[in-house]
Amino acid sequence: MTTTSTPASEPLTRQVSHHVSQSVFDGSRLRVVLLVEVYDGAQQQFLETYEQLRSHVESVPGHLGEQLCQSIENPSQWLITSEWESAPPFLNWVSSEEHVRMVKPLHSCVRDTRSLRFHVVRETNNASAGADTAREGLQASPRIGDGVIRHALTFTVKPGSEAAVARLLAEYASPEPRVDDTTRLCRTSLFLHGNRVVRAIEVRGDLLAALRHVAEQPEVRAVEEAVNPYLEQDRDLADPESARVFYTRAALPAVHHVTAGEEDPAAQRHALSYPARPGCGMRLAQLLSERDEAAADDPRSPVLCSTIFQRDDVVVRLVDVRGGIDVAGDPAVALGLPDPGQVAELTTLLDGAADGTAGPPAVGDALARALRGARMDLVTDRRAADA
Secondary structure: OOOOOOOOOOOOOOOOOOOEEEEOOOOOOEEEEEEEEEOOOOHHHHHHHHHHHHHHHHOOOOEEEEEEEEOOOOOOEEEEEEEEOOHHHHHHHHOOHHHHHHHHHHHHOEEEEEEEEEEOOOOOOOOOOOHHHHHOOOOOOOOOOOOOEEEEEEEEEOOOOHHHHHHHHHHOOOOOOEOOOOOEEEEEEEEEEOOEEEEEEEEEOOHHHHHHHHHHOHHHHHHHHHHHHHEOOOOOOOOHHHHHHHHHHHEEEEEEEEEOOOOOOOOEEEEEEOOEOOOOHHHHHHHHHHHHHHHHOOOOOOEEEEEEEEEOOEEEEEEEEOOOOOOOOOHHHHHOOOOHHHHHHHHHHEOHHHHOOOOOOOOHHHHHHHHHHHEOEEEEEEEOOOO
């Protein structure tokens, strides 16, 4: 094998692909790593509680198995690793009310947790296993990211309070973007759709550290306290358990992101809401992701960047569009469904009652009405100066 060296005078640079695609829909097996810090002296209580919960987890569809480990250096540190057939079954379960109720007994003995999710790319198998078995369920190739983590939170406010909530959320002072030496906030975009609020954030570095940083800012806490009376779900930010449950239910993870490979500083950011029929949220998000992948390879597409967030039957698509969302002239393009066959499938997945449309958004005027009904109202879109 021949190797080449880089002259000392030439700086080393990272190779970054302009076309970025990150997705939970590639069918690869998923490894979930949960780091747990237990209160001193609560190790036995934690183990007994975990034993009571284990049988429930084992029966969850898509769950393949897991291990519970304890640190040999610090008895307060535990590690739970679990394997899943793919990411969608895990995401469906971890966002369910069943999961919220199931893990509640752990909170009395756990100081902190951190969850990491990985697709399986390569693994070592028994030598007697065939090559096909060794490759089964593995991610085909490494994905190339852009160094940005995308996440969103969503919650509903009492009907009639939307204007007051929008004013509160639009007027707060932006927190310091620098979190630490490795983490910073890049962009925060906030939208309203009816009485539903969606706050999307982009972070470089540690997402959890960024979320904690924002929550600790006095100006942010003041706004959150002012919003509390308008929330449909009660919360008490001074009560760690109340805050934990609220933000667990509010989490709206990014399930797909694709960037077309070019940037346009004049691109407009929009958010579209796709209320799904009960049980259809994940399939709807996957359908949209397939179309966004195709659009990213089409130089004629006005959509430069798309992120799909999904939890249960809430599906939100955040798009950066060249020239504005109406520039294409075809509402199907803006909706992410230029393929007539997929427009037809959309009619079986969308909850018409929830999005305010009368009947399925099939073609023509009905599709234009669907676009108008899906568009969310921008409250604020703030980008860090050097993001």
